[in-house]
Amino acid sequence: DAGVTQSPTHLIKTRGQHVTLRCSPISGHKSVSWYQQVLGQGPQFIFQYYEKEERGRGNFPDRFSARQFPNYSSELNVNALLLGDSALYLCASSFRLGAVSSYEQYFGPGTRLTVT
Amino acid sequence: AQSVAQPEDQVNVAEGNPLTVKCTYSVSGNPYLFWYVQYPNRGLQFLLKYITGDNLVKGSYGFEAEFNKSQTSFHLKKPSALVSDSALYFCAVRPHNSGGYQKVTFGTGTKLQVIP
Numbered sequence: 001d002a003g004v005t006q007s008p009t010h011l012i013k014t015r016g017q018h019v020t021l022r023c024s025p026i027s028g029h030k031s032v033s034w035y036q037q038v039l040g041q042g043p044q045f046i047f048q049y050y051e052k053e054e055r056g057r058g059n060f061p062d063r064f065s066a067r068q069f070p071n072y073s074s075e076l077n078v079n080a081l082l083l084g085d086s087a088l089y090l091c092a093s094s095f096r097l098g099a100v101s102s103y104e105q106y107f108g109p110g111t112r113l114t115v116t
Numbered sequence: 117a118q119s120v121a122q123p124e125d126q127v128n129v130a131e132g133n134p135l136t137v138k139c140t141y142s143v144s145g146n147p148y149l150f151w152y153v154q155y156p157n158r159g160l161q162f163l164l165k166y167i168t169g170d171n172l173v174k175g176s177y178g179f180e181a182e183f184n185k186s187q188t189s190f191h192l193k194k195p196s197a198l199v200s201d202s203a204l205y206f207c208a209v210r211p212h213n214s215g216g217y218q219k220v221t222f223g224t225g226t227k228l229q230v231i232p
Contacts, residue, residue: 042222
């Protein structure tokens with residue numbers, strides 16, 4: 001089975017621009033989470049989506065938004081890019097059926113965003 | 117608020133020797149605890165988890181971790197280190213009462229260097 005896929009792999013943008021990152025979860029996984037990993041730090045939680053609804057949000061400004069599609073894929077959008085948004089953006093999927101969660105997450109390879 | 121501390125930025129160990137990577141956590145209520153590994157330019161890979169039950173959990177590639185509630189610790193261990201274990205290791209925590217949703221907090225990571 002294919003793992004979590006993300007596109008693009010790398011991206012270079014200019015300050016003030018907008019960016020869209022994409023994620024396809026593992027087949028059968030209904031929950032997608034987004035993380036920002038700045039060099040030298042651990043991943044920071046941005047969003048979780050389940051069944052197309054936002055279920056959790058981390059301490060990120062409103063410039064960050066996301067959505068989940070009927071096929072459970074997801075997009076992360078960042079507006080008005082700042083130099084500090086340069087990071088590796090990770091997508092993770094997990095499976096939730098009723099009250100039973102697969103507690104661990106499965107991560108994609110990430111999108112390396114550089115803002116100049 | 118929940119938090120994870122990984123007190124060592126780097127751990128060096130000789131190949132064949134036992135290794136320990138330390139993690140302490142703070143969370144309201146009972147925790148779900150995880151270890152992930154990250155190889156260069158890759159996403160995170162799940163190693164093991166503590167949900168409930170036996171305090172010693174076994175995971176992938178011969179790794180294990182011991183949950184110690186009184187010390188709020190979840191140290192990662194392996195009896196005999198391999199050069200291929202060299203990577204960045206992240207400890208993560210999520211509270212039991214998060215409604216099944218992935219409000220996961222990661223530590224800052226520990227770089228493990230196994231010396232041949």
